Amino acid sequence: MTPPKIWLSSPHMGEREEAYVAEAFATNWIAPLGPHVNGFEEDLAQRVGVRAAAALSSGTAAIHLALILLEVGPGDVVLCQSMTFSASANPIKYQGATPVFIDSEPDTWNMDPPALEEAIVACQAKGRKPKAILPVHLYGMPAKMAEICRIAEKYEIPVVEDAAEALGSSTGGRGCGSFGQLGVLSFNGNKIITTSGGGALVSNDEAMIQQARFLATQARDAAPHYQHSQVGYNYRLSNVLAGIGRGQMEVLDERIAQRRANFERYRTFFQKWNTRGYDIQLQEEQPGQFSNRWLSCILVDPAKNNGLTRETIRLALEADNIEARPLWKPMHLQPVFQDCAFYGGRTAAHLFDIGLCLPSGSNLTEADFGRIFASLAKCF
Numbered sequence: 568m569t570p571p572k573i574w575l576s577s578p579h580m581g582e583r584e585e586a587y588v589a590e591a592f593a594t595n596w597i598a599p600l601g602p603h604v605n606g607f608e609e610d611l612a613q614r615v616g617v618r619a620a621a622a623l624s625s626g627t628a629a630i631h632l633a634l635i636l637l638e639v640g641p642g643d644v645v646l647c648q649s650m651t652f653s654a655s656a657n658p659i660k661y662q663g664a665t666p667v668f669i670d671s672e673p674d675t676w677n678m679d680p681p682a683l684e685e686a687i688v689a690c691q692a693k694g695r696k697p698k699a700i701l702p703v704h705l706y707g708m709p710a711k712m713a714e715i716c717r718i719a720e721k722y723e724i725p726v727v728e729d730a731a732e733a734l735g736s737s738t739g740g741r742g743c744g745s746f747g748q749l750g751v752l753s754f755n756g757n758k759i760i761t762t763s764g765g766g767a768l769v770s771n772d773e774a775m776i777q778q779a780r781f782l783a784t785q786a787r788d789a790a791p792h793y794q795h796s797q798v799g800y801n802y803r804l805s806n807v808l809a810g811i812g813r814g815q816m817e818v819l820d821e822r823i824a825q826r827r828a829n830f831e832r833y834r835t836f837f838q839k840w841n842t843r844g845y846d847i848q849l850q851e852e853q854p855g856q857f858s859n860r861w862l863s864c865i866l867v868d869p870a871k872n873n874g875l876t877r878e879t880i881r882l883a884l885e886a887d888n889i890e891a892r893p894l895w896k897p898m899h900l901q902p903v904f905q906d907c908a909f910y911g912g913r914t915a916a917h918l919f920d921i922g923l924c925l926p927s928g929s930n931l932t933e934a935d936f937g938r939i940f941a942s943l944a945k946c947f
Contacts, residue, residue: 573889573938576757576862579822579930584814591810599784601806603813608767610816614734615750616742617769619776622804622812623783626731626753626766631658632779632802633727633749633768634699639664643698644690648678648710648729649897650915651703654753655729656898664698668899670911674853676894676918677710678702682911684718689910691722700726704733704743705895706924707759707826707861708850712738712746727751731766734759735823735859744769759822759861759929760815762808825929826860833863833925836940840947846871862927864894866918877923880946887942894922 590596591603604622611620623629639645641663647656649668659666667686672679683700690697700719702710712728719726728747730736736743744750749772754765768779781787786799804812815822830849837847848866852858867877877893884891896919899909926939 570888570938573926573931573935574928575890575892575924575926576928577930578756578761578763579928581814581818581821583817584811587810587814588807591807596806599803599805601809603806603809604804607804607809607812607816610813611752611767612769614742614816614819615730615744615752615769617745617750618771619773620767620769621776621779621783622809623766623768623779623802624804625654625764625802626729626751626755627654627658628783628800628802629751629753629766629768630655630701630727630729631661632782632800633751634658634662634664635782636749636775636778637699637725637727639698644695645699645701646683646686646690646697646724647701647898648703648705649899649909649911650676650705650895650918651729651898652731652895653898653901653903654731655701655703656904659701666898666904666907667697668897668904668907668909670909670913671705671897671915671918672711673914674851675708675710675856676705676850676915677708678715679911679914680711680714680718683715686908686910687718687722687724696722697724700724701729702726703729703731704736706850706864707733707736707859708852709733709736709738709743709856709858711853712741712743716746725749732758732861733859735819737857739855745771748772749775754812754815759826759859760812760819762804762812762815765804765808765812767804822929823859826863826927827858829927829929829931830860830863832936833865836943837865843947844873845875845947860927862924864922864924866921867923868921875946877921880943881923883946884939884942887938889926889939889942891926892924894919894924
């Protein structure tokens with residue numbers, strides 16, 4: 568008999584979500600807007616450490632609106648972290664703009680500041696000053712935002728901070744999502760908290776957030792009839808889903824603690840094997856950083872691990888009905904972006920070659936970890 572599936576990162580409900588949803592039904596607030604949307608936005612802004620938030624249908628929608636607010640259009644260049652999910656890069660193409668991809672640095676696996684500056688200089692030499700910089704906090708690990716922001720300020724280029732995976736993470740005492748002119752969050756089903764599907768745009772610029780809300784509700788002008796002076800989008804989060812989000816926010820700290828505990832369990836497990844001639848590396852926090860540990864990830868270099876590969880481990884887990892997946896395939900290696908420029912070396916490519924995401928859900932049980940560790944042990 569096949570054992571039940573252990574997922575990479577499954578939704579984890581608390582005790583209050585149902586009450587918020589029931590309130591939405593009881594008060595007939597089933598529309599795209601309502602008091603739960605307002606409350607969820609206030610909760611998010613306070614948690615990230617910004618003045619305002621717009622609750623939206625997805626993180627992708629948030630990035631799209633951010634680029635629109637920054638007037639990114641056809642022919643413009645946006646500098647984007649290469650090692651990320653395609654949702655970071657796709658909205659650049661929505662706007663008819665050109666993504667230019669930036670390599671990772673080996674400490675956090677995020678945007679490499681020297682490669683970023685090299686790309687800016689090269690683009691400006693061609694008469695194409697980038698319109699935005701889009702770093703990502705990969706797997707909840709904060710990017711080197713102090714360095715990235717210094718470069719952005721030096722060249723006067725706005726930052727759109729993709730914190731889709733990093734709600735609750737911080738660096739230098741500031742919440743991820745609060746560094747850029749605009750920050751992006753995601754509440755997809757596999758994120759640290761979920762609204763089933765959803766996202767948010769956050770900022771200290773309240774006027775920008777107000778404009779985002781306007782654009783996200785089909786850009787309807789203030790008139791007694793339906794009048795539209797510009798193109799709008801159906802990007803608002805519903806009041807029902809925002810109710811789920813409010814309940815999830817109440818357990819966010821608990822979810823972070825659970826995922827950080829998962830990471831420590833993996834660390835202890837692999838340390839045992841590393842004393843026996845192996846060298847499994849984990850994604851480590853840098854000084855001043857705090858990661859929500861959305862996913863626990865390892866690097867398995869076969870040259871340092873007696874020929875063992877991440878694919879050997881992934882397939883062993885799969886055979887035991889346990890989900891794991893390689894790190895994100897860098898965007899500059901994706902067929903859809905193969906003609907785009909790339910700056911840096913082989914760090915992102917190498918991380919993809921040897922990196923693996925392990926089951927990291929906050930609802931993993933002792934029995935689940937027993938199965939995971941038994942399956943992993945067979946690989947050694």
